Amino acid sequence: MSAIPHPIRVSVSEYLTTSYRPDCDYVDGEVQERNLGEKEHAILQGALNFLFLSNRKAWGIEVYPELRVQVSPTRFRIPDITVTAAGLQWERILRTPALLFIEILSPEDTMRRVRERVDDYLKFGTEHIWVVDPDARRAYVCTSTGFHEPENGVLAVPETSIQVVLSDLFAELDRG
Numbered sequence: 001m002s003a004i005p006h007p008i009r010v011s012v013s014e015y016l017t018t019s020y021r022p023d024c025d026y027v028d029g030e031v032q033e034r035n036l037g038e039k040e041h042a043i044l045q046g047a048l049n050f051l052f053l054s055n056r057k058a059w060g061i062e063v064y065p066e067l068r069v070q071v072s073p074t075r076f077r078i079p080d081i082t083v084t085a086a087g088l089q090w091e092r093i094l095r096t097p098a099l100l101f102i103e104i105l106s107p108e109d110t111m112r113r114v115r116e117r118v119d120d121y122l123k124f125g126t127e128h129i130w131v132v133d134p135d136a137r138r139a140y141v142c143t144s145t146g147f148h149e150p151e152n153g154v155l156a157v158p159e160t161s162i163q164v165v166l167s168d169l170f171a172e173l174d175r176g
Helices: 012-016 039-054 111-124 166-175
Strands: 025-027 030-032 061-065 069-072 075-077 081-085 100-104 129-133 138-143 146-148 154-156 163-165
Touching: 039 061, 039 081, 039 100, 039 166, 069 111, 075 111, 100 111, 111 129, 111 138, 138 166, 163 166
Parallel strands: 100 129
Antiparallel strands: 025 030, 025 075, 061 081, 069 075, 081 100, 129 138, 138 146, 154 163
């Protein structure tokens, strides 16, 4: 985590013209740090990014790690991975619901903060949200009714070819 004292209150325009390293979320006037940087987080983020990039033509998608997304007029989130349909037109910041958001948990993440992020994505209109827990080697499909583990060990986006076999994904942690 960076050394940003909390809370930092700024306007939307100041947030958008300031560089944070690493980039920070913006929630209702407050700059919020994101938990990231651990080895397991980096391994899974890299593996997922590679998988989506390798299949982008077959799956008809584009993939963006750590992209600013404006989920409401006063909220900006930076999902670990954002997946959009190929050809989606947008500017430097995504302001249109994505096909899929993926969050990879860090040990410091709390259920309250993760649920708040997921709720923001759902209210924004993104229907497919995955949360991946490297420590527990589990993953969840998130909906308005809660977090649900895929029964067959495969994360998928319905009506697409997108599939992530969890045993293959978590095997990457053993290689690192």
